[in-house]
Amino acid sequence: MDGSLVQPAEAAFWTRAQTHMLRFGGDFVPFVPVRAEGAFVYDAGGRRVLDFTSGQMSAILGHCHPEIVATVRDQVGRLDHLFSSMLSPPVVDLATALAAQMPDLPKVMLLSTGGEANEAAIKIAKLVTGGWEVVGFAQSWHGMTGGAAAATYKAGRRGYGPAAAGSFAIPAPNAFRPRFPGVTWQQELDDAFALLDRQSTGNLAAFIAEPILSSGGILELPEGYLNALQAKCRERGMKLIIDEAQTGIGRTGLMFACQRDGVVPDLLVLSKTLGAGLPLSAVMTSEAISDACDARDFLFYTTHVNDPLPAAVGLKVLEIVERDGLAARAASVGDRLKAGLRGLQAEFPWIGDVRGRGLLLGVEFVDEDGGQRRSAAALSDAVTDRALELGLSANIVRAGASGGVMRIAPPLTVTEAEIDLGLDLLWQALKAVA
Ligand SMILES: Cc1ncc(COP(=O)(O)O)c(C=O)c1O
The missing domain is CATH 3.90.1150.10 (Aspartate Aminotransferase, domain 1)
Structure with a gap:
C-alpha cells in the first residue's frame, strides 16, 4: 500500500x-x-x-472473533443490562473462572474500564488501611478518572489543579537508560522508599504498579522487583495493587504477568484484554480484604457494575485463551x-x-x-x-x-x-x- x-x-x-x-x-x-x-x-x-x-x-x-460475535449476539438478545444489585449467571461464572486463575483472590467485582477498576482498587486500599497516600511509578499510566489519574505520572498532570492529596511517585527501573549507572535496582528501590518515608505523613494506603510499564515505554520490572516491592508494602501496611490492563490474560506468556515472580497482590486489576476489546474490567481481591470492605461499608455502586453482557464476553475470552x-x-x-x-x-x-x-x-x-x-x-x-x-x-x-x-x-x-x-x-x- x-x-x-x-x-x-x-x-x-x-x-x-x-x-x-x-x-x-x-x-x-x-x-x-x-x-x-x-x-x-x-x-x-x-x-x-x-x-x-x-x-x-x-x-x-x-x-x-467469530465466537465473540456469536456471544454478543446471543447475550444481548437474552439478558443485556440489569439493576446493579442483581446478579446473573454470566457474572458469577466469570468471577468463578477468574478466581480459578488466582485462587488467593477469590472476590471479584466487574466494571467497564481500566481507570474505573483502578479507581475502585485504590478506594478499597484506602478504606481498608484507613490511609490515603498512594504511590505509583513516575512513568505510570492507570487511567483518566480522579484517583487513577492522580496515580498516573506519564502524562496529563498539568492544567487540572491539584491531584489527590498524598500522591507520590518513585522512578521505575530502566535497564536501558539507568538513572544512576552502576546502581542496582535494589539500591534504587531502597533509596526511593527511604525518600518516600521522609515525605509520608504515616498514611500510606497503596502502591499501584504495572508489571511492564506500557505507556511508560515498555519498561519491564526485573525479575524479583515485584517481590521486593511487595515486601516494602508489607513493612508499611500498604496494599499492593497490580494493574494488568495490558499484561493480563496471556499476553506476556502467562495468564498474569505477576505470576512470573510468584507474586499475589492484594488487589489485581484487569481491563483492556479481559474484554478483548469490549469494555470490561475486574478487581480481584482476597477474602480478608473483602471482609474488611464489608465491615466498613465499601461503596462503589455504578450503572454497569456486574452487567451480564460484557461478563459473557469475558467468560468466552477466558475460555478461548485457555482452550487454544x-x-x-x-x-x-x-x-x-x-x-x-x-x-x-x-x-x-x-x-x-x-x-x-x-x-x-x-x-x-x-x-x-x-x-x-x-x-x-x-x-x-x-x-x-x-x-x-x-x-x-x-x-x-x-x-x-x-x-x-x-x-x-x-x-x-x-x-x-x-x-x-x-x-x-x-x-x-x-x-x-x-
Ligand atoms: C496499565 C493501564 N492501566 C489502566 C489504563 C486505563 O484504562 P482505560 O483507558 O480503560 O480507563 C490503561 C490505559 O491505557 C493502562 O495502560
Whole structure:
C-alpha cells in the first residue's frame, strides 16, 4: 500500500470530523476503518492495515472473533443490562473462572474500564488501611478518572489543579537508560522508599504498579522487583495493587504477568484484554480484604457494575485463551517477533533497544549519530508514519529520557505469517526513512 491513506471520497468525513470531534490526546490517525477482521482493519476502499496494537492494546483475540460475535449476539438478545444489585449467571461464572486463575483472590467485582477498576482498587486500599497516600511509578499510566489519574505520572498532570492529596511517585527501573549507572535496582528501590518515608505523613494506603510499564515505554520490572516491592508494602501496611490492563490474560506468556515472580497482590486489576476489546474490567481481591470492605461499608455502586453482557464476553475470552493455549502461543510467537526485531536492530543503528515479554514488545529509537543528525523522536515518528502508509499500525510512546519507543502488541491469535509480514513492513519503513 502506497501514498496517503486519506481517500478523496473521505474528504467530507474529515471535514465533519474536524468540525465535530473533540480532540482528547493528539491527532487522529489518517485512516478510516470501516471493518476489521483478525489482525487487520480495512477502509472503505478495501485497503488493509495490520493492527500491531490490538486496537487500544486490547483486542487479544483479533478483531471480530467469530465466537465473540456469536456471544454478543446471543447475550444481548437474552439478558443485556440489569439493576446493579442483581446478579446473573454470566457474572458469577466469570468471577468463578477468574478466581480459578488466582485462587488467593477469590472476590471479584466487574466494571467497564481500566481507570474505573483502578479507581475502585485504590478506594478499597484506602478504606481498608484507613490511609490515603498512594504511590505509583513516575512513568505510570492507570487511567483518566480522579484517583487513577492522580496515580498516573506519564502524562496529563498539568492544567487540572491539584491531584489527590498524598500522591507520590518513585522512578521505575530502566535497564536501558539507568538513572544512576552502576546502581542496582535494589539500591534504587531502597533509596526511593527511604525518600518516600521522609515525605509520608504515616498514611500510606497503596502502591499501584504495572508489571511492564506500557505507556511508560515498555519498561519491564526485573525479575524479583515485584517481590521486593511487595515486601516494602508489607513493612508499611500498604496494599499492593497490580494493574494488568495490558499484561493480563496471556499476553506476556502467562495468564498474569505477576505470576512470573510468584507474586499475589492484594488487589489485581484487569481491563483492556479481559474484554478483548469490549469494555470490561475486574478487581480481584482476597477474602480478608473483602471482609474488611464489608465491615466498613465499601461503596462503589455504578450503572454497569456486574452487567451480564460484557461478563459473557469475558467468560468466552477466558475460555478461548485457555482452550487454544494462547498464553503459550504469545510466548512462542513473541519470541519469533522479538528475534525479528533484534535482526532489525542489528541493521539499523538508531534502534537502541528491543525489549518486553511475549506479545508486548518495545523498540526504542535513539538519536542518529549521537544527535548529530536526526533525533530519536523524529526518526520514530517518520518510521511510524511510513509504516502506516505501507499498511502496518504500531504506536510511539515517549516517556522520560526516551525520544520514542514503538509499542508492538499484536493479538495473541496473530499467525506466524502475519508476524513475518509485520516485520517486513517495518523493515520497509525503516529502509525508507534511512
Ligand atoms: C496499565 C493501564 N492501566 C489502566 C489504563 C486505563 O484504562 P482505560 O483507558 O480503560 O480507563 C490503561 C490505559 O491505557 C493502562 O495502560
